[in-house]
Amino acid sequence: MNQIGLVGRLVREVELKKIGEDRVVINNTLAVAKRSKKENGPQADFIPIVAWGNVAKLMQLYCEKGHMIGVTGRIQSRSYINKEEETIFTVEMVVEEVYFLQNKKAEPITG
Incomplete structure (x- = not known):
């Protein structure tokens, strides 16, 4: 069984990245x-945490650096080759559900 809660x-501001035409992802770090x-x-x-699709969109809307959140999901391991051609x-944790433990981030005031 591969489950974690x-x-x-959140250590950094939430940044939604587009992958291709119809996929979105967030990579961040959770200080526990x-x-x-x-x-x-x-x-x-x-x-390290990663969230895809609707979960990523919700995190982008409701979370910001320093916000307390709860997450459930699974652990995954992977490898990649960096710019220096090192493996x-x-x-990281793949977030499948997010629980907002603080209010929605403040909307900017315009006008």
């Missing part, structure tokens, strides 16, 4: 608090 804060017995303040794990291996 996380609650954390972890318990620590150290006295040097809060600790976090930084989990990079990565593990």
Whole structure:
């Protein structure tokens, strides 16, 4: 079984990218608090996340950097070749559902 659920804060602004003519994706990182017995303040794990399609569109509409969200999905591993022609291996969470734990991002005031 490959299922995961996380609650954390988005590390970067949400940027929707078009892939081809009809696919959209968001790549971001979720800072997930972890318990620590150290006295040097809060600790976090930084989990790469990717969301496709309608989930990505919803995240773009309702989320911004620093927002607390809950996500469920699955872990995937993949590899790619970077500009220096090195093979990079990565593990990331594919978001299948998102839960908005804060209000919609503020709309700009015009006029």
